Amino acid sequence: MRSYLRDRTFRTKITDQISDLFPIQAGVPQGSVLGPLLFVLYTSDFPTSNTTTGTFADDTVILATHADQ
Numbered sequence: 218m219r220s221y222l223r224d225r226t227f228r229t230k231i232t233d234q235i236s237d238l239f240p241i242q243a244g245v246p247q248g249s250v251l252g253p254l255l256f257v258l259y260t261s262d263f264p265t266s267n268t269t270t271g272t273f274a275d276d277t278v279i280l281a282t283h284a285d286q
Contacts, residue, residue: 221251 225241245252260277263270269280 221246221249 222245225246226238227241228238229236245255260270260272263277263279264281267282271278271280
């Protein structure tokens, strides 16, 4: 599992310009077989009281409320 998630990098390309390599510090490889399962495990313990969770594909947002606001 460790080798699956570590030492990964990314770069971006805009027209003919290519960036340097940067380390990927979170997430799983796109298109991987384990990706959906790991995402479900990652999101399975999100808080449920006073929060709203929105997910789309591999993006997540957690909105929290408090009585003082």
